[in-house]
Amino acid sequence: MTPADTVPGPLAAPHRYGVYTGIETQLQSDDQVPTTARLGLEPPRYCGQCGRRMVVQVRPDGWRARCSRHGEVDSKELEQR
Numbered sequence: 001m002t003p004a005d006t007v008p009g010p011l012a013a014p015h016r017y018g019v020y021t022g023i024e025t026q027l028q029s030d031d032q033v034p035t036t037a038r039l040g041l042e043p044p045r046y047c048g049q050c051g052r053r054m055v056v057q058v059r060p061d062g063w064r065a066r067c068s069r070h071g072e073v074d075s076k077e078l079e080q081r
Contacts, residue, residue, distance in 0.1 A: 008049055010067040011078070015048030022046035022053065043075070 011019060018028045020037040022045070036042040043056050043063035047070050054065040062075035 007070060009073055010047040010049060010054060010065060010070045011044060011073050012049065012070075017046055017048055017051035019044035019046050019048045022051045024051070 015025055017023065018025055018033065020033050020042065021028055023032060034042060043058060044065055045054060045056060046052065047054055047067035049070045050067065052067055052069065054067045056063060056065045062079075064072065064074045066072040
């Protein structure tokens with residue numbers, strides 16, 4: 001097992017923080033999540049592990065998000081799961 005395998009990715013379940021708000025999931029209510037995010041039209045903006053704002057690149061065919069602590073995730077990877 002490599003060190004990269006031990007660190008969960010930014011969107012790995014379970015999330016400690018909301019990926020659209022950055023608020024701890026225990027404190028977040030459903031109405032705090034933007035409507036566009038609930039409809040699946042918005043990429044995640046916050047890391048689900050640490051709550052940090054991620055660098056997000058939106059492309060015509062999807063998006064890519066990177067957390068400085070927990071790595072990178074691409075929407076194409078999520079489609080394959």
